[in-house]
Amino acid sequence: MKFDCLIIGGGVAGMQTALLLGSAQKKAFVKDKKIGVITHQRSSHLENALFNNVLGIPSGTLGKSILSESIEHLNTSYVHIQQIPKEKVIAISESNNGYLVKTNKSEYLAKFVVLALNYAKPFTIKGLEDYLIPHQKANPNKDRIQLRNNDHFIKEGLYCCGTIAGHRSQFAIAAGSGAAVATDILTLWNQGMHAQVHDKV
Numbered sequence: 458m459k460f461d462c463l464i465i466g467g468g469v470a471g472m473q474t475a476l477l478l479g480s481a482q483k484k485a486f487v488k489d490k491k492i493g494v495i496t497h498q499r500s501s502h503l504e505n506a507l508f509n510n511v512l513g514i515p516s517g518t519l520g521k522s523i524l525s526e527s528i529e530h531l532n533t534s535y536v537h538i539q540q541i542p543k544e545k546v547i548a549i550s551e552s553n554n555g556y557l558v559k560t561n562k563s564e565y566l567a568k569f570v571v572l573a574l575n576y577a578k579p580f581t582i583k584g585l586e587d588y589l590i591p592h593q594k595a596n597p598n599k600d601r602i603q604l605r606n607n608d609h610f611i612k613e614g615l616y617c618c619g620t621i622a623g624h625r626s627q628f629a630i631a632a633g634s635g636a637a638v639a640t641d642i643l644t645l646w647n648q649g650m651h652a653q654v655h656d657k658v
């Protein structure tokens with residue numbers, strides 16, 4: 458299966474990237490783009506989290522419910538974004554004009570890949586070893602990791618967001634970085650003209 462953009466990870470950063478790209482569906486430069494998200498959630502930091510300090514999220518919300526609701530939200534609002542559940546990425550390699558993403562069950566080609574894993578060890582995806590470094594904004598005693606990047610850009614067609622991009626672990630930061638990557642990709646699809654998505658009443 459071939460994608461214009463494949464997002465890896467169904468946590469905060471990954472689902473925010475997917476929602477924003479999904480919301481751009483009416484733009485002429487997005488209409489024909491095939492977008493997917495590998496919605497692996499088993500190792501999300503949302504699993505045990507409780508939120509009292511995130512704008513727009515009612516106090517007392519469980520991370521666990523955000524996990525299931527984000528899948529439903531994406532499916533209800535932007536059904537054209539292909540969700541790939543119950544698969545774990547095991548390797549990524551360059552392929553002509555993009556990347557080959559291998560999971561435990563299948564293989565996908567993608568022109569853009571967005572890595573939205575978290576900063577926990579072990580990092581088990583083969584092919585990205587050269588980019589792995591100690592996390593620059595976490596307690597060194599916790600032994601967290603990140604991918605080397607410049608404003609989420611790793612190399613042509615390859616992006617990261619959320620804690621694996623080197624951000625501190627806060628919901629709003631992870632979501633914001635996912636949104637930032639989505640708008641970077643939209644801008645590239647728009648021939649370099651800056652793009653954003655705003656719905657109006």
Ligand SMILES: Cc1cc2nc3c(=O)[nH]c(=O)nc-3n(C[C@H](O)[C@H](O)[C@H](O)COP(=O)(O)OP(=O)(O)OC[C@H]3O[C@@H](n4cnc5c(N)ncnc54)[C@H](O)[C@@H]3O)c2cc1C
Nearest residue numbers: 466468469470497498500501502546619620626627628631
């Ligand atoms: C106990 C706890 C309490 C917290 N409380 C707060 C709080 O009060 N306020 C706050 O702002 N933040 C809080 N946080 C932090 C917040 O949850 C994280 O900052 C946020 O989840 C990070 O988002 P992320 O996208 O980087 O990672 P995640 O949300 O963890 O998403 C990463 C995703 O990648 C997937 N994945 C991993 N490996 C693979 C693979 N090989 N293939 C495919 N997918 C893969 C995972 O399953 C997961 O779904 C808390 C965290 C914890 C653990």
